[in-house]
Amino acid sequence: MLRKDLFRRPKNELEDYFKSSKKASAPDVPGEMCILCPKCKSTLFTSSLNENCRVCTKCGYHFRMNARQRVDFISDDDTFTELFSDMRSKNPIEFPNYTEKLKHARLESAQKEAVVCGTAKIGGFDCALFVMEPNFMMGSMGTVVGDKITLLFEYATEQSLPVIGFIVSGGARMQEGILSLMQMAKTSGAVKLHSDAGNLYIAVLTDPTTGGVTASFGMEADITLSEPNALIGFAGPRVIEQTIRQKLPSGFQRAEFLVEKGFVDSVVNRKDEKKLVSKLLSLHKKEDL
């Protein structure tokens, strides 16, 4: 209605009666302040996303969480004690560029390895906890990851503790060749001994859980939970399609699909995870058996 050029501009110079005033700087948004939701495309403030357990406030998309965030989120305040924290990967088969890759992964994730292990209380219940780190070579399993998880299960067996595992992984770490594949058998053995001693193991599969990790301790839990829409599988869908020459059903390898097929017991929203895990721990308390 009103013309844009209806009003003239006054010929006033910038007020500067007070020489003490400094020239103001231009605005500058820190790079990490906002994040785009890949699902609904809304811009979210990183701070409010973190407050909301890294779940999109608009569409409920579950962003990846790093291991330390998960540990803080799931364990009761100040109850986490880290175990085996000094173990670091070497380059056992002298795979080209692996040493640099490891260095880079340590810098990127601020972790020494792709899994953080320890003991904690969840909802007041003691447990052994392992949380995988997506920013460390996508949580891939090399000898150290395998060792740490095996040691944790052995420790839990010794102490009669339930194990809670948050899993995110691209599978076995190919830079360690056959040695990484051997971790599947080693970890599985430890899970079995833990289970035979009558202990509980709950796995929470998060996006993505694939390859050798799915094919070992990822699928060996007494209770397998998953976050919504997490990709869970062994080989990727494209590889399978090319091999069997058939179109895969929609939702293939997603958490909800796997609940339907009986591979996963329940899909749980991140906000309800702690409550559910605490409840499961209370139901499976040793004294009650």
Next chain:
Amino acid sequence: MFSKILIANRGEIAVRIIRACKEMGISSVAVFSDADRDSLHVSLADESVCIGAASAKDSYLNMKAIISAAVATGAQAIHPGYGLLSENAEFAELCEKCSITFIGPSSDLIRKMGDKDAARKTMRAAGVPVVPGCDIIEDESTIGEKADEIGYPLLVKARAGGGGRGIRTVNSRKELKNAFQTASSEALSAFGDGAVYMEKYLSPVKHIEMQILCDKYGKVICLGERECSIQRKRQKLLEESPSPAVNSETRKKMMEAAQKAAHAVNYVNAGTIEFLMDKSGHFYFMEMNTRLQVEHPVTEMVTGIDLVKWQIRIASGVPLSYNQEDIKIDSCAIECRINAENPRENFRPCCGKISFLHVPGGPWVRFDTALYQGYEVPPFYDSMIGKLIVSAKTREEAIRKMQAALCELVIEGVEHNAELQMDILSDSEFKEGKYFTDFIEKRGYA
């Protein structure tokens, strides 16, 4: 000094701030919602950016869109006006993170004063009189005892409260539990914080507030009081300065208390300390508003100090050029809020096209508005469409001037409350200055 400021508001206050920018040679950036495309503030500003859909939560409360607009236009500062994001600590913090100056106090201070319970404690510790009451109620089973100690009637108030929400009056113990629960749940849904406390309900009482201006170097000046006791449902309708009920001795004490309060929190920029004053002239700290007030023009009219320009100067680091003794108040000013609502139909808000507009003129008459002839008042926002302010040497002359100015104000196309304002001005209790916050109800105007 800033060369460009973004105004994160709409309506008359956006226009008011853009005018200050023009005088100061600062480029202005207006932001607007889809419904405000044809608004005066959009045309008046040097640049304008659409920030979202009509609903305030998608536009004027959309922090991301506003920050993006500031970054895209290179605005170095944001003036939030009043309401909307003006007392939002999160928004102020975002501005701080993005190297944009928030024209107002720091996010920490907004947070501190936004917590009404913490503010009471801070003021009590600073020696400012506070309404007798209790701290946050942690255990519901103890409220009975605490309430008996305070005495009835009392108020249950939300820690995060504002705009009259999260407050309940309790006359006896049997109303207590219900009031506690409703105030708490209302506060929880409105502010996301259900914590409440109780304080003595003083009645009858006057609402008197002190305007302060503080620079970054610790200088605090108090620009006198405004009386805002003419209220309907805790929304102010008419304000005046100075208050006819405050004598020079009380004024001195109140100004000292206001300065004490400002020093106690190291306040910076314009702020208002609200007090309740009982019949015998005892006054108590109620809350501190960390922003520009709607009724700031009455203070501007009696002191000759442009509060908006000083807000901008202080934010850019300019020291106050006044001392307390330079503040001379030797006139009386009245402001009538003109709301697009029909007092005969229970103050139903009205919207529609302004078919005719005549703005009153003459010496010491000011009409702050974003209206123009042909403008369509949108239904999405606050119903206040203008503020008529007059000043004169005496209160009586100011009342006469306001009566004359209200007669001259013609707004056709929407219903408004100018006639109600004339009735208030001619009411004997108002004329005598012996009115309290229950005036509108008691005198049968609502």
